[in-house]
Amino acid sequence: MHVYIITGASRGLGEAVAAKLLGPHNHVVGISRTKSYDLWEYAKKFGYRLSHVPCNLGSAWYEVERAIYDAFAAIDINDASSITLINNAATIEPIKPIDKCSSQDVASAFALNALAPFILTARFIEKTTDLRIEKRVINISSGASRKGYSGLSCYGSAKAALNQFTQSVASEQENCSYPVRMILFEPYKMDTAMQAKIRSVKKTDFPQVKKFKKAKKVGKLNSAGQVAEEIMRLLFEKGQLVNS
Template sequence: MKYFIITGTSRGIGESLVKQLLHNQDHHIICISRNEHNFVDIEKEYPAHISYFSFDLNEIIGIDHLFQKIFTLVDEQNINSIYLINNAGILSPIGPVEENESEEIIRNFNVNLLAPYLFTANFIRHTNHLKVDKRILNISSGSAKYLLPSQSAYSTAKAGVDSFSKSIHLEQKDKSHPVKIVSVYPGMIDTQLQTEIRSTSTEKFPHVELFKQLHSEGNLQTPDKTAEQLLELLYSAEYGAQTIVEELTLNDH
């Protein structure tokens, strides 16, 4: 059995990942999102196992307990691999830093940086003894490297994700059964984050017209295509050799 723990599964890339993984009866998908999502009808169509936890990643103090519950679902006698995909993310606050509300800044760092960090720590803690294939995929952003004004919280949090991914790689690389970890920039995708950017005023975000143009010209990738590329990366034989993956490409078969 392959186990997948995925955050942010109610929409966008996360929802697309779940739907694609449901095609295999040897998959057990553990979905985590703040908003409840009805996967019951979807599950009836496909043979995979699916479990759901309603959890707000801003409530970081509860993550340890959440993982205790998650790992009651893992059958250690019937597992050949286990994967964590830290997918959930938020963009707000957008605007000059002095205009950002403190609560929004804290929520951004909780969801985009501290939650993935704590998920990673708990994942490793609960799988240290497992002699199976173990992988973590952190969904980062080109904003971690290519900076724009008015996105300081988001860019800083994603840069932090890249940094801790590199650190965890150093900790794990010489272990007999290491956790392989990658932080990936998935590109420009037609998700809720892009919708939020386009609805921002020019006063708060001077580059908003560029994002509107990308959308109007059809230059945004679909969540389904992105999910397909992410899973190809996750399954690749060389996974983990490169900790930061800045470009997703889909191989022709």
């Protein structure tokens, strides 16, 4: 059995990845605030193993920690031939200059985009340290982590922190007997609710909003399904690994 723990699995990219991973030899565990009705109906129809751990990953650290422990409680780790954590959940907000962001805005952005994947990865590695099976963590990054965008200071900075975290943990794992492979994946722009949110803001808050609207208009956005296919290739065909 192959185990996949996916955050933000109720919609967008997370839901698309979960849908592609559902199968007779897999157990998918979604961590999100709500369930995906479509996923559950699909899993029920074919008898696939799907579990849901309810959690607002932008909440207190101990709630995030509880979520990963609950995810492990939902699976039979002794029956697993591989286990993968996909840190997908994220928020693009706040989309405005930093002086217009409240302290709560800033804290919430970093809680979901950086702190949550840090904690989930830490406890994932702790729980699987002695397992002699394939172990992977895929962290979903963004082009905003490499290039500064006016209005996306919180999002871009949190994703940059996630990049550095991934590289640092990869270095740590090099000295482990049974290392976890760290994978950093930067998807192309997707036609998701996050992109819709970007297009809805004022130019004064996000000067490049026109560029994002044009990308939607001319069809330059990939679907979540297309990006999920690329993640499948990462898992099964090629390895864009930070460590290997």
